[in-house]
Amino acid sequence: MxxxxxxxxxxxxxxxxxxxxxxxxxxxxxxxxxxxxxxxxxxxxxxxxxxxxxxxxxxxxxxxxxxxxxxxxxxxxxxxxxxxxxxxxxxxxxxxxxxxxxxxxxxxxxxxxxxxxxxxxxxxxxxxxxxxxxxxxxxxxxxxxxxxxxxxxxxxxxxxxxxxxxWIEGRGVVPKELSKRMIRSASLIKARFKLKAKKIKSKSQIKTYSKGIFQTLNNSFTNLYGFYTLTDKQIDYYVDTYFGFVRKEFVTIIVNEKDEVVACAITLPSISKALQKAKGKLYPFGFIYLLQAFRRNDTLDMLLIGVNPQYQKLGASQLIFFELLSNFIKKKVGMVNSAIMLEDNHNVINLWNEFRGNVTAMIRRRCFIKPI
The missing domain is CATH 3.40.630.30 (Gcn5-related N-acetyltransferase (GNAT))
Incomplete structure (x- = not known):
């Protein structure tokens, strides 16, 4: 045929x-x-x-x-x-x-x-x-x-x-409490390098920091495979496309003493099962499935995480992970699915050691290449 x-x-x-x-x-x-x-x-x-x-x-x-x-x-x-x-x-x-x-x-x-x-x-x-x-x-x-x-x-x-x-993706159970070592390290990093977690009170506040978030992502993703700097128009597009869906309590932003974004992470309630029910369509019932998943869910998907390279060695990576886990525990999150991570991106992968005893699955995806 x-x-x-x-x-x-x-x-x-x-x-x-x-x-x-x-x-x-x-x-x-x-x-x-x-x-x-x-x-x-x-x-x-x-x-x-x-x-x-x-x-x-x-x-x-x-x-x-x-x-x-x-x-x-x-x-x-x-x-x-x-x-x-x-x-x-x-x-x-x-x-x-x-x-x-x-x-x-x-x-x-x-x-x-x-x-x-x-x-x-x-x-x-x-x-x-x-x-x-x-x-x-x-x-x-x-x-x-x-x-x-x-x-x-x-x-x-x-x-x-x-x-x-x-790329690898980890899935794991959120620990019941943070280790004393992690709490102590976060406190020292905040004091020594004058960093703090921004308390997000509204979605409009998230948009206020959106440019800083994407600038941080541009800087932190520079050396990752296949990444090229996002243009201003692309940033605006992604802000308009995705930021309306995020829940403020699952957005973590670390700023310096000048209130500049140096690290950020965005997680979303898992909507996988809702998307399966919706079958690609928001209407007539798809949006209901999605809203239900956003409101009642103990599983989160980590959409993205980025740390300005200048601050990676100053502990910003550890600090943002501390803030994420603290928030997960506070909100009674049961399971977390990581974003995909390059297998040699040890700065990020090492942060997941806090989950070492709680990992339930490791998933691997590959990019293929050949000359033509």
Whole structure:
């Protein structure tokens, strides 16, 4: 049976692109569908990343039936820096002719731009889905992470890809109390370096610090794999997209004596099960499931954490983790799912040692790369 690649150009086709994995994973209890409206925003020029990149969305069809999808992304900065194209939003049936056609479709599109290598799965930024799941297939995905079948990684290896990097994600039970050592260290750090946790009293106050939060993320993520500095328009986009959903009690901000943000963390109540019920749609009932999950939930997803490099050696990393755990205990949080962390990002991973005896699962995702 013939296989054809079709470029996504119209909204109707884009909806099919977004909804393909909903069908692929309809019987999988671990897959968490994203909100369709969020995906529509991410994959159209509403997303300011389109101003600094070239994008190609492709569907693979066999006898008129969708059997795969892929996004090709050439970031202007990454092309200049490494001459790479990234692929993301990739899903396919367990058929290597399909996965090969999808990857080759992106390669054929990218080569005229002078591209010499391909890597992924990656999005436009670290706030998009990234990494192929290679360990932890029996764990429910979070609202911010990819779930895929085990055969994906096998396909990529057979297509000549090798490991570019791995991210790990930890899940654990929140301890009942903080260690005396951690309490003492936090007190010393605050006094010595004149740092303090900002008490957030309203969502409007969060927005007041939003620029400082994203500047801290820009600074702290600089050396992470695949990260490029967010533009002002991208920052505004993410503030508008996400900050309306956060709960003020789960936003942690560390400031210096000048009231400048030096470290930050944002956690959200887990909405994985609510998203499964919503099936990608806010209406007519999806928003009710989400509101219920936000209001009554003892499991949190850590969305992001960043520490200004200048303050990492001054104890800001330990301090923000202390504040996070203190708040978790105060709010009677039972379980926490970490954000994905590069396996060699020891500054962050070492902070999770407080959970060492409470870890229930470790999940691993991989970025693949190959020359073209």
């Amino acid at each position: 013939s296989l054809a690649l079709v470029e996504v150009k119209q909204k109707a086709t884009l909806l099919k692109f977004i909804e393909f994995p909903f069908d692929l994973y309809k019987n999988c209890p671990y897959y968490v569908p994203p909100l369709i409206d969020f995906e529509l925003s991410s994959l159209t020029p509403k997303n300011p990343a389109f101003e600094i990149s070239q994008v190609k969305l492709l569907l693979a069809l066999r006898e008129g039936v969708i059997v795969g999808r892929i996004a090709g992304i050439i970031l202007d900065a990454e092309k200049e820096d490494k001459n790479l194209v990234r692929f993301g939003w990739i899903d396919f049936i367990d058929d290597k002719t399909v996965s090969n056609a999808l990857i080759q479709g992106v390669i054929d599109w990218a080569k005229p731009f002078g591209i010499t290598g391909i890597h992924g799965p990656l999005g436009f930024t670290d706030f998009d889905f990234e990494g192929t799941l290679i360990e932890g297939f029996d764990e429910l995905a979070t609202q911010a992470t990819i779930y895929n079948f085990p055969y994906y990684a096998i396909h990529f290896k057979d297509l000549g890809f090798s490991k570019a990097c791995d």
